[in-house]
Amino acid sequence: MIDDLEIRGFLDEGYARLVGAVALVTGSVAMAEDAVQEAVIAAWERSERGDRIENLPAWIATVALNRSRSGVRRVFAERRARGRLTAAPSTGEPADRVDVRRALAALPRRQREAAVLRYLLDLSTEETADAMGTSVGTVKSQLARARASLAEALAVHDEEPTEVDHADA
Amino acid sequence: MPTLDEELRNRLRAAAPVPEATEDLGGRLAERRRRRRAQRTAGRVALIAVVVIGTVAGVAALDRAFRGGSPAVTEPPAPSLDPTGALTLEGIPFRVCRPMTIPGGFGAGADTLWVFEEESAPGAGCEERGHIRVAVGTSTGVVATTGRLDRQLQGVVDGAAPWPYAALDLNDDGVQESLAIGVGGSRDEGYARIVLFRLTPEIGGTSGAIRSIVLRCGSECPPWLGLGTFVESLAGAYCDVPTSTGQPALIHWTAGEGVVEGTAWYLEGDLLREDERVFSRPDDGSYPPDGTSDLCGSPVSWPEDFPTYAAATSLAPELPGVDVGGGFRLCDPSTIEAEFDGDAGAEIVTVGTEVRGDACADPFHNSMALIDLDGDGAPDGGTSLPRCIGCAAFAAVDLDADGAEELVVLLQGGTTPEYGLYESSHANSERSPGLYPLFLASGATADGFPAESPVTFSVGGDEGYSGAVECEGFPQAPVLVVWSKEHPVDGQGAEVTTIRMTKLRLVYGSFDVIDTTSYEQPTSDPLPFDRGGTACGVDWDPLA
Numbered sequence: 001m002i003d004d005l006e007i008r009g010f011l012d013e014g015y016a017r018l019v020g021a022v023a024l025v026t027g028s029v030a031m032a033e034d035a036v037q038e039a040v041i042a043a044w045e046r047s048e049r050g051d052r053i054e055n056l057p058a059w060i061a062t063v064a065l066n067r068s069r070s071g072v073r074r075v076f077a078e079r080r081a082r083g084r085l086t087a088a089p090s091t092g093e094p095a096d097r098v099d100v101r102r103a104l105a106a107l108p109r110r111q112r113e114a115a116v117l118r119y120l121l122d123l124s125t126e127e128t129a130d131a132m133g134t135s136v137g138t139v140k141s142q143l144a145r146a147r148a149s150l151a152e153a154l155a156v157h158d159e160e161p162t163e164v165d166h167a168d169a
Numbered sequence: 170m171p172t173l174d175e176e177l178r179n180r181l182r183a184a185a186p187v188p189e190a191t192e193d194l195g196g197r198l199a200e201r202r203r204r205r206r207a208q209r210t211a212g213r214v215a216l217i218a219v220v221v222i223g224t225v226a227g228v229a230a231l232d233r234a235f236r237g238g239s240p241a242v243t244e245p246p247a248p249s250l251d252p253t254g255a256l257t258l259e260g261i262p263f264r265v266c267r268p269m270t271i272p273g274g275f276g277a278g279a280d281t282l283w284v285f286e287e288e289s290a291p292g293a294g295c296e297e298r299g300h301i302r303v304a305v306g307t308s309t310g311v312v313a314t315t316g317r318l319d320r321q322l323q324g325v326v327d328g329a330a331p332w333p334y335a336a337l338d339l340n341d342d343g344v345q346e347s348l349a350i351g352v353g354g355s356r357d358e359g360y361a362r363i364v365l366f367r368l369t370p371e372i373g374g375t376s377g378a379i380r381s382i383v384l385r386c387g388s389e390c391p392p393w394l395g396l397g398t399f400v401e402s403l404a405g406a407y408c409d410v411p412t413s414t415g416q417p418a419l420i421h422w423t424a425g426e427g428v429v430e431g432t433a434w435y436l437e438g439d440l441l442r443e444d445e446r447v448f449s450r451p452d453d454g455s456y457p458p459d460g461t462s463d464l465c466g467s468p469v470s471w472p473e474d475f476p477t478y479a480a481a482t483s484l485a486p487e488l489p490g491v492d493v494g495g496g497f498r499l500c501d502p503s504t505i506e507a508e509f510d511g512d513a514g515a516e517i518v519t520v521g522t523e524v525r526g527d528a529c530a531d532p533f534h535n536s537m538a539l540i541d542l543d544g545d546g547a548p549d550g551g552t553s554l555p556r557c558i559g560c561a562a563f564a565a566v567d568l569d570a571d572g573a574e575e576l577v578v579l580l581q582g583g584t585t586p587e588y589g590l591y592e593s594s595h596a597n598s599e600r601s602p603g604l605y606p607l608f609l610a611s612g613a614t615a616d617g618f619p620a621e622s623p624v625t626f627s628v629g630g631d632e633g634y635s636g637a638v639e640c641e642g643f644p645q646a647p648v649l650v651v652w653s654k655e656h657p658v659d660g661q662g663a664e665v666t667t668i669r670m671t672k673l674r675l676v677y678g679s680f681d682v683i684d685t686t687s688y689e690q691p692t693s694d695p696l697p698f699d700r701g702g703t704a705c706g707v708d709w710d711p712l713a
Contacts, residue, residue, distance in 0.1 A: 011194050020185030029186045041202050041513045042572035051644075059570070059645060066571035100184035119178045120185055130646040134676065135683060147173065156176050 004047045006056050007040060014057045015040075021120045022064050024104055025112050032064075039063035061121060062131045065113060103153035111146035114139055202513060255288045255295050264288040266295035490524045494547035497539060500529035507565030509593035510542055511573035516593065517541045518576055518604070519548065520562040536560045538578055540593055542602050550603025552591060555623075556580060563588065564707040568647050569675035576604060577707060580625060585634060587627045588709070592678060610679040615671040616687050617653060624673070624680055626651045628709045629700055633658040637698040640705035641672070647705055648683065649673045652698035666692045 015036065022032035039060045043053060053059045104112050110132065117128040129139045151157070171179065255264035265285040288295065490498040499521025509516040518540045522532040536557035539548035554560050559582035565574040573595055581587040590607045606623030609615065618624060627636040639650040651673065656666035672684040702709070 008195055011191075011198075015194060016188055016191060017185070019188040023186040024181065024184065029188065032186075033188050037198060037201065038511065038513070039572060040198060042508075042511070044198070044202070045508070045513055054645060062570050062645070063572040066569065100180045104181075104184075115177070116181065119174070119181045130642070132676075134674075134681070147177065150177055151173055154177075154180065156173055 004044060007044055007047065010056055010060065011040065014060075017121065018057070018061055018064060021061070021116045024101065024116050024120065025065065025109070027101075027105055035064040036060065055127075058123065058127055058131060061117070061123075065131060099154060103150050106153065107146055107149055110134075110138075111142045111149070114142040115146040115150065118143055255293075263291070489527065489529050490521070493519050493521070493539060494541065494545075497548060498524040499537070499539070500524060501532070501560075503561040505562035505565055505576070507574045507576075508572070509540060509565065509574055509576060511571065511595045512542075514544070516544075518562050518565075520554070520560050520578055522557070522560070532557045532560060538562065538576065538591065538604050540602070540604050542593070550594065552604040552606060554578060554580060554589065556587075558582065566647075566705050566707050567644060568649065568705065570645055570647060575607070575675070584631055585627045585629050585636065586709075587625055588638075589623055589625045605678070607675065608679050609673075610676070610681050613680065613682040615673075615682045615685040616669050617651070618671065618682075627653070630654075635696065635700050637700050637702075638704050638709055639698065643705045647675070649675075649680075649705065652696075654696055656692055664692050665689050668697060670697075 019029065019032045019036050022035055023029045026032055026035075042063055043056060043060055046053060104115065107115065113132055114128055117123045117131055118125070123131060125136050125139050125143075128143075129136045132139065255266050264287075266288055286295070490500040491502050493499050493502060499519060500523075502519050502521035504517055504519045506515045506517045508514070509518065518538055520538045521536065523530045523535045523537060525535065533556060536554040537551050538554055539551035541547060542549040557580055559579070561579045561582075562576070563579040564577040566577060567573065568575045568590070573593065576591040576593070578589045578591060579586055580589045591604045592607055593604055594602050608623055609618055617626075626638060627634075628638055630636055633656060635652075635654045637652040639652065641648040641650060649672070651669075651671045653669045654666045655669075657663045667687065667689050669687045670685065671682060673680040674683050675681075
């Protein structure tokens, strides 16, 4: 059993949310669960070795996203072929959820990551940059593009300044 | 009315999937980790068993030799294609399964290529798929004078599906220099992949060797393929002539929802290049669902008379170097154990110089790093090391905060040691098992880091050159800061030194240059960096 209280706390409070976020990025709940669980095990190993992780949820999110990238590549070609097909989804889910997932799936990977980290995990711009392994400026530009694309795809009007503008003004 | 950000936040949260079962998650993770440890331990126990058995057999052979009696000859098992029957081959340190031959043409002197799988564990038989191994033989697959199968085992890949092996002449020079091995997955599983090797036989005397490299994409690889990644995600492959370059091309394709689409690859030197054509057509079922065994050349043949031999009747000459498993011997080996592939268990990297014939080869051109990913005592892949003088496995450090550590190799020792950085294939990666040099990201440039070359840097230094590496943001968001200063030791220009600083961040398997600067200052001025010390948890002084 995991004896690290911080990791157990993450499993109780942050696990499901992070799986949901990684699943939105990768398009696969199974892949997301696998990546997050691998990241938790890696954190656990580090904890036992005495390595300190300053921000555990952010570290696990970073590792899980990094790990999910190679898995995504594996199925990329198949998905690319299917992606051109426009058949209506048959998941039985509410249409707006499907619309959001489809709109996210249409974004480039980095825009998708930026949007999910910011909007779903509530990471700051700096934390998002750390998780994506890129600069704050790049995150801002990726987020702005993602925001514009999502607004158009979801037919949501953009009448307010962005949170990035607020936060970094 | 909610703002756009609020609207997006609400809708993303509503759309986020939830994991299926979270009850007793801690317990399940603990079990997952325990299973991995158990598998690793079992692999090591098996290795120890092999070593012990081998030692006992060796003592027995020596005993027979010194007593002068007739050597006992163990009858080999009859050649068989029984899927559960493993074969014993003289000269091969493990039993083999599913042997196949590919007829000749692999350069001068090598007529036959043997491809087979290593028995998944000693005594396990052939029901489970094992590592695919490659050996080369002369005309009949054996050397007549000794009855030995020439071999140098290379190109170890994980075999997971009954895919074909085939010889390819990808550059249309009349020589089948390439070998395709299909591994992993199937069309039904949604993906499959194929590994392309370039083979270079080296035949001399009674010892044969085959060197192989995995053919890779260059910097023009599409992002999804990734630098150094082999062709993957195919549901089938076939050969087509010609491409826009006039060369034959390997088309790999995927099929789904009535559409077949693919990419054409051709060979240029050791790099696979993506052809301009995009292949797309309706799926009319005319493509074999599980690939083909007739890729650009010779079909695979099942040998009816695969040779098997009794146990060795003569003692092998003493070879230099150290047996590092899997048929490899390395001179001056050094090892490092760390969590390289992200599977929550340590892997072992060995750095050393190849043995050629009965001597250690020139380390400058013949050194390599090998990695044992599965803990079975045999390397699963590796990489050659350039310009090696006193190479050593130096350190392991997680430079991209993905939970898997990168390998630091000391390429050249001395007062100005040079280091190279490598990453392992990850446990869930589509890459073939092995080590890969880290490059600058495509399009990135910085003084002192040549394009298309692996990233290396030097520290320490002397009067005319100094280098240092610093680290920012470690361990959560590491950035390597590489410094150098350079100027003539005396004469014109000696009074001014050039300072260079480059900040590198490892992302997606290559280094982004996030800052770089270069300026001059009087040589007598203090340097803006310290030549020694620890950075990213690594003490970069090899003499420390």
